[in-house]
Amino acid sequence: MKLRPGLRVLDRDPGTLQIGVDQRWATVLSGLTPAEATLLRTLAGPAPATGEDLLRRCAGRGVASARMAELLAGLDRDGLLIEGPSGALPVGSGAGDDARAAACTAPDGDGAQVVAARRRATVAVVGLGRLGMVLADTLASAGVGGFLFDDARRVRACDVGVGGLRERHVGLLRSQAAAQVLGGTYPALRLGAGAHEVPDVVVVVFDEVADSLRTVRLMVEGVAHLVVTVREGDVVVGPFVLPGRTPCLNCLDAGRTDLDPAWPRVRDQLKEAAALVPPAQESSTAAVAGALGAAQVLAQLDGRLPATAGACIEVSAPDAVPRLREWPMHPECGCIDVSGAGHG
Ligand SMILES: [Zn+2]
Structure with missing residues (x-):
């Protein structure tokens, strides 16, 4: 057992240690002897000790191993200890910081x-x-290995x-330019695919x-697909649609028509207007x-439910502060029947 990589062990006062700072998991250990605190501090740092190391070192430090076992x-x-080789980075790859960050949040800590x-x-x-380029670059940076790029329009200034x-890149097909940019930054990416490959997720920017x-x-x-819509004064991220399980685009459209009969x-x-003159992709909101x-x-x-399953995040210019807005499934949409997947 070892402490999740990235967590700090901090002194609060003599006899009290704080482990971690994020309010989701930070823990305080109090009533510690100086020897216990000294041992526990070694759980973090450049060469962290394991729980087993601490138990072995108890005798030499005058700490009862039963007491240390209880603390561990x-x-x-509290979910602060993990098993195994977590923190080791995938061989020959970037995304090391993403692996370290995931070690803090993944259930088993195996980033x-x-x-x-x-x-x-x-x-x-x-x-x-x-926007689509920021999204793709962020995914590649986080370790995603394969991309299919689809945009037959040309890159504008x-x-x-x-x-x-x-x-x-101006004048190139956007999909070609995207492959050049991403392929140049991440040479190991799989770009393009066989005709029969079904992507794990499709992102459509409207x-x-x-x-x-x-x-x-x-x-x-x-x-599974994520819808992103660039509008007059904001960008709407979502919904993330798990067909048959979470509200689809049609659900949102029907809900919107309920609120505003003139919406269609x-x-x-x-x-039609957007086809002639697309909305501006302002730098901050696009990023x-x-x-x-x-x-x-x-x-x-990663196997978690996206925050935008059944919701949208609106990012308005110029402040670019995101706001989450929930959208229910529309009772008349029938999207559960369309996919036949049902709930779960
Ligand atoms: Zn629906």
Whole structure:
């Protein structure tokens, strides 16, 4: 057993140690003798001791091993101790900091395993302006190993900036430019795929209106997908759709029509207008929304429920402070029947 990598052991006062600082798991141990505190401090640091090391060292320090076992059992109950080789980085890969961070939050603390699973995953990104590029780059940085890029539009001068598109990419197909940028930064990526490969997650970046017609096939085939919509003054990240299990785009559209009967007419005009003049992808909101979108995808790949399953995160310009808004499944949508997957 060892302390989750990254946790600090801090002195509060003589006889009291604080382990970790995040309020989700920080723990205080009090009533410690100086010798017990000295031993416990060695759980953290550049060459951390294991629980077994501490128990072995008790005798030489005048600490009762039963007392140390009790303290360690308390830390274990609080989820601060993990088994095995966690913290070891996947061989020959980047994403080391992502593995270390995952060691703090993964149930078994095996951050290396989290990154290894991401390496095996493939994510499709449809829509590769600034936001889509930030999203893809963030996923690759976090260890995702395979990408399918889909955007037949050409890179414009205004796409240059956050996300990594540069002047030299202007005029190229966006999907080609994305492959150049990501492939150059992460040479081990799998880019493109066989015709039969089904991505683990598809991200679709829409302009102005999320068009449920474009996700029908994903619904029918049961492919998890994240919808991101760039609008006049904000970006909406979500919903993350697990077909048949969480509200789909059509649920949101029907819910919106309940609130505003004129919505379908407005929506269709927005769709046409966006095809002629896409909304601006402002730098701050594109960067924040792209990273938030990547976090939703990583949650799914890591086996957690994305925060945007049944919700959207709205990121408004210019403050770019995210707000979470929940959306229920619409009773008349019938999306459970579409996929046939049912609940669970
Ligand atoms: Zn639905």
